[in-house]
Amino acid sequence: MCNIMLVVAYDGTEYCGWQIQKNATTIEQKIIEACQKLFSREIKLVGASRTDTGVHALGQIVLLKVDTTIPIHKIPYAINAYLPDDIVVRDAKIVTNNFHPRYNAKNKTYEYKIYNCNFPLPQYNRYAYFYHKTLDVDKMNEAAKGFIGKHDFKAFCSTGSSAKTTIREIYSCDVDIEDEMITIAINGNGFLYNMVRIIVGTLIEVGRGKMQPEDISDIIESLDRKRAGVTAPAKGLTLVKINYN
Amino acid sequence: MCNIMLVVAYDGTEYCGWQIQKNATTIEQKIIEACQKLFSREIKLVGASRTDTGVHALGQIVLLKVDTTIPIHKIPYAINAYLPDDIVVRDAKIVTNNFHPRYNAKNKTYEYKIYNCNFPLPQYNRYAYFYHKTLDVDKMNEAAKGFIGKHDFKAFCSTGSSAKTTIREIYSCDVDIEDEMITIAINGNGFLYNMVRIIVGTLIEVGRGKMQPEDISDIIESLDRKRAGVTAPAKGLTLVKINYN
Structure with a gap:
């Protein structure tokens, strides 16, 4: 075998x-x-x-x-x-007999793309969320750092999750813009149901000025899903890489 | 009106x-x-x-x-x-009453994308030609310079063209690679039927070592469509910009 x-x-x-x-x-x-x-x-x-x-x-x-x-x-x-x-x-x-893709994963990187422009571009329809209102990318990047560390991410988990614990560790979270394409790259030891998309929805609130970068730690501590932003659309999300020892 | x-x-x-x-x-x-x-x-x-x-x-x-x-x-x-x-x-x-999109165009830029990798990437299926054999991008870029100038591009025109003249002027032609994506950018005062795609097909021959960069001027001078490369697939081609005075 x-x-x-x-x-x-x-x-x-x-x-x-x-x-x-x-x-x-x-x-x-x-x-x-x-x-x-x-x-x-x-x-x-x-x-x-x-x-x-x-x-x-x-x-x-x-x-x-x-x-x-x-x-x-x-x-x-x-x-x-x-x-x-x-x-x-x-x-x-x-791979060896005892290799397990999920249990042996050290960390995973996801990327979320937001096309931030007045008009959509058909070429990006499948892989980016089109968002036409102005976003403050620097503020979003500042807020992104608030997710780094080992936290209980219950506020960033959709109902219907079967996870035993809602504690996860995020190693990096960066928001960049090139032309009108915003890329949110996040690396962590694991992600809850819809976690990346709720983080993105929350960062969009920060980009809009509806939340402040310093609010992130409060929202995490609240453990209250209602405090975080909406779940951003699936189309912008890509599982980029899974690292193993 | x-x-x-x-x-x-x-x-x-x-x-x-x-x-x-x-x-x-x-x-x-x-x-x-x-x-x-x-x-x-x-x-x-x-x-x-x-x-x-x-x-x-x-x-x-x-x-x-x-x-x-x-x-x-x-x-x-x-x-x-x-x-x-x-x-x-x-x-x-x-625009003014006498504006004509075709006759007033000063120059046009097209880009052609070749995804040069062992395996295709579904995310590039629509906008890039997947080509798995190794291509010498430096040689392709050297050959690309051979298209610059005012030439009779009859050898780079498919039959069925209704153009009155096959003379066109190319202002720039550059071949770059980033990760495994090759981009061929070409700017000129006009393009014949399938001209960019035949130029790309010819540059691929150079990249494969089947033609040499110095062959380009001979092929142009021959006015013989059979001397140039095959017409590269449409999916890799994008009309990027049209400039007006």
Whole structure:
């Protein structure tokens, strides 16, 4: 039996998120179907991150256990042959038997794109949230630093989460602008349900002047979801990279 | 009667190019339909560039002559209300009666994107040509300089062109790479049918080592379409900007 780690990129626009479910098309399901066609047997996968409907990935990590004689460097090409164009396996590596994509992840980086301009640009429709009101990016970046550290992020978690604890550690959170594209990059040891999108929604409030950078620590301490901003739309969010030891 | 210059951006993926035609959906047609709904009368447009099927634009220039009391700064919002998401009017200006988008254009800039990597990235599927073989970008950039100047570009024109002359002047042609994305930027006083895409196809031959940078002037002088490279796919091409005096 081979333990194979896949690096997968996808455009999440057309999918009901990563995790397999009844009556909805998901990315996990598409990869399982591709692998079942390729290997002619039942396949189960373990994904590192359960990305939501409409969320994209550059570096989702997936564990595939399968008995195969296909050389490891040919595995991505073989699986891609059975995948639609909006899901691509970009790398494959043999990993040890005890490797787990979720439990062994050291930290994850997500990026959120906001196209901040008077008019939308069709070229950005799929991967950025169009927001036309003026945003103070410096203030947003100042506020972003308030998320760094080990905190109980209950105020930044949507209901319906099955997480045992709402404590997470954020290592970095940066807000940059290039031309009219704002990028919010956040790295942490794990993220609660909708956490990045609620952080982004809160940073937008700061950018609008409706909240102040110094309010962030108060909102975190309140543990009150209602104190934080709205959940920003899924389309702007991309799972960029997952790091392992 | 108002003479209005529109700046239009579009994702050309779903359209049979700019120009209106029977039995096919085009961008010009969508804007005419939107304007006819908005102004409740027959509308004719003049576009600066007849972009091909699948080609995109950031700055297509369109002349609209119409009798309206809508303030000029509200015109883009009013037209966009009737347009699909993949076509956006981004600016509107009153221009003089004798303004012609095509005849008055001083120069145009096109960009062509090549994603040069072992595996495609779904996020680039719509706007870049995926090419997996190694390309020598320095050689491509050296070859690109061979296009600069006033030349008869008959060798770089597809059959079916209605142009009176095949002489054009290229002011700049640059090939750059950032991460795995190669950008070919070309500025000139006008372009023949498929000219940019044939130039790109030829530069790819140079990047592959099948042609040398010094071959470009010979190919131009030959006036022989068969000497140049293949026409690169439309999806990588974007009309970036049209400059006027």
